[in-house]
Amino acid sequence: MLRLVTRFDRPKPAHRTGPLRAVYDAAASGWQDGISKLGFDAAYRALMQQVPPPQDAPHVLDVGTGTGAFARAWIDRHGAPARLTLSDISPAMLRVAGQRLTAARTITAPLGAPLDIAPQDVVLGAHVIEHLEDPAGALRWLHDQLAPGGRLVLALSKPHWCTALVRWRWGNAAYTPDHAKTMLAQAGFTLIAAHPFPSGPPSRVSHGYIAQRP
Secondary structure, eight states: OOOOOOTTOOOOOGGGSHHHHHHHHHHHHHHHHHHHHHTHHHHHHHHHTTSOOOSSOOEEEEETOTTTHHHHHHHHHHOOOSEEEEEESOHHHHHHHHHHSTTOEEEEOOTTSOOOOOOEEEEEEESOGGGSSOHHHHHHHHHHHEEEEEEEEEEEEOOOHHHHHHHHHHOOOOOOHHHHHHHHHHTTOEEEEEEEOOSHHHHHHEEEEEEEOO
């Protein structure tokens, strides 16, 4: 969801790095209300229904959490995890997420930065990978955050004229489901499944994925 500067990134123009973090900081107070009205809360809950329930209370990491909507959808479906960690590049977004998910640990960090946490049972990432110039490297990093048998749950932008409007502002990429599944396989994931969102704006601009680290 957020523009993240990582060790996988090549140098970028200034307008695609620091200033974008400031834009997200400024948008944080109204972000959750906006994505709720667009139907993303419901879409995320629908995706979590496709994730097999964990046998035990898992350790869950939500990367690029924004206001915590993806993590909230996980909890609504599967209950509170044993440990929930939220990371994001935007301190303001993290403050909102921490207020909504009070039991969570929050870490201000870009994807790719050391998080000083144990391997996770579940890693979540909503609209993060498409903001990176090396999505393949980012997916490998996500793979490395998982314990063997752990699951990755992603939401990625997909090609659509509506997505083009979003890209005009945020500069994100968009991936067809086939392309996304290929990237996941090349990053080492197995049991890769693509899940379209059922309706509304999420069905036009985004797609869900579930994959597993062997």
